[in-house]
């Protein structure tokens with residue numbers, strides 16, 4: 001097996017593999033990926049990604065949750081794979097890569113942060129007061145609470161994730177406090193089945209839900225979001241319940257590399 005690389009985005013950590021030669025995908029089955037991601041018996045990570053060649057894009061991102069199953073979009077993973085591409089010598093002013101939810105643009109900012117364009121959002125439901133469900137590339141349940149730091153994330157998050165409307169497909173569950181001036185968030189992630197220190201699609205969903213919740217007038221927004229593993233920011237444009245030009249910004253850093 002090749003060299004592996006470990007990255008994190010605000011504490012959401014990933015194993016990255018360079019599969020530009022195209023050999024790895026078929027060698028990796030679910031137990032193998034889950035074994036690499038295992039915290040005590042493996043490398044340890046919330047997910048694993050392959051960076052693959054693509055004829056029309058700078059690269060393709062293939063993402064697996066730590067349970068070893070392929071999953072939907074990972075926002076922090078997308079930001080980390082851009083940093084990984086740069087570290088592999090793929091240098092662009094603006095990256096254009098393909099992920100499971102379609103093409104994404106991204107930039108490495110002068111301060112070292114990576115900003116990633118996320119999919120538009122046009123559909124938000126509210127299953128109960130102060131709760132919102134939306135898809136930002138991955139499905140998210142957002143519950144506004146008085147203080148996200150005081151919530152028992154694993155027990156309350158798991159109960160919602162396993163509840164009848166969501167049990168089959170799964171959902172990521174985020175507890176959020178604050179408002180459009182600044183949010184704090186804690187996330188229970190599907191496919192990790194535990195709390196993670198940050199979740200990029202969850203942070204994006206929380207910021208959009210915060211705008212939606214107050215029925216904000218048409219305009220642009222930029223909301224800092226404090227996750228347990230670091231500070232991110234979400235900017236975008238809101239017009240009559242449609243959210244577009246959404247960018248997720250935050251740290252994306254190399255941790256170490258090794259041989260499997």
Ligand SMILES: N[C@@H](CCC[C@H](N)C(=O)O)C(=O)O
Nearest residue numbers: 071074075076138199200201
């Ligand atoms: N950590 C992620 C989300 C990864 C996918 C998620 N576990 C799911 O299955 O939906 C992020 O940063 O967005």
